Amino acid sequence: MMPAVGRVGQVGRQGRASVGFSLLSLSSVGAFFDPEDAGSITLSGSLVTGWLDRKSGIQVTQGVNASRPAYSATSFIGRPGLTYDGNDDRLVATTGLGVLPSGALPGEIWALVNQTALPADTNARYIAGVGAGTSVSARRLQRAVSGGVNRAQTQVGNGSTLIGAQNATADFSGVQLVRAIIGATATSTEVDGVAGAPQAVVPGTNVTTLVIGATDALSGHFKGVLNGLLFTIGTPPADELLQIRNFFNARR
């Protein structure tokens, strides 16, 4: 039998949201990793060795078989998704990251996920991390546990410490659209349109490493299924925010 190494074939679905939509043309979109985009995923068997951002061409990879997330055309509520096992799965890029916001620049991280870690599992678990391997200069989006409830939290370093902005309202379990809103002076986390309290922080971050499924320090592995991960440059204008939100919500 020929080994099944190569690009994913036709993973899109007619009549449902796909990358053909103008999402990629939005000026605020800096990077978009989309498992529904045919050709953006490279596989070894059912495991993901590479995932290409369709906006700016960032390529995240994984060279270790045991640490590769699994691709399935139906793993995200019947749609394509990448399943992260919560142990060691992650995809990493260290080049081509100049498009991602760094320093004090605002930017957002959007993720459509099925977050499957239970509250009893109190390990910090990260959907994505951008930085240089040290928390004080990182931007991270995570699942945390507070008071026995799963919460979404954005972490932003200001150069000397890491500030967490947790959404203390929404239960971050199951299928959720989570949005890390990193502004010029404040950061907050939105879950399914429910905004969390902003935390004052002026970002002071680096961008030498992008990790999908863990922190930029390669720890705190995500457990669940990822259907899309989008990075914006700056804060999107209202019309683009609506388009991004509608795009992801059409997949649920």
Place this chain on the structure above:
Amino acid sequence: MSNHFVIFPASEQTAAQNYKAGCEAEWQKQPGAEGDVGYIALDRHGQWVVPYYGPPQTGPDSQELVETPELELLRAAGELQPTVEWPDPE
């Protein structure tokens, strides 16, 4: 992907390295094998962790990896576990 782990005591670094080397040698025999099959890392207790070469880990043919008798011997100093207690993120 889902896989299990062989966890070696802190004093058994050499055994962990030998097991990892054995896994890589077996991996290279797989048609279409890319990169390494595993790694060595420390858990939060200072023990050595190597991904288990066997089910449920899958290979390039999407089939579960099959443990050989030689690899089973090489992991004798370790313990097979379904999860790892990693150090807390910084």
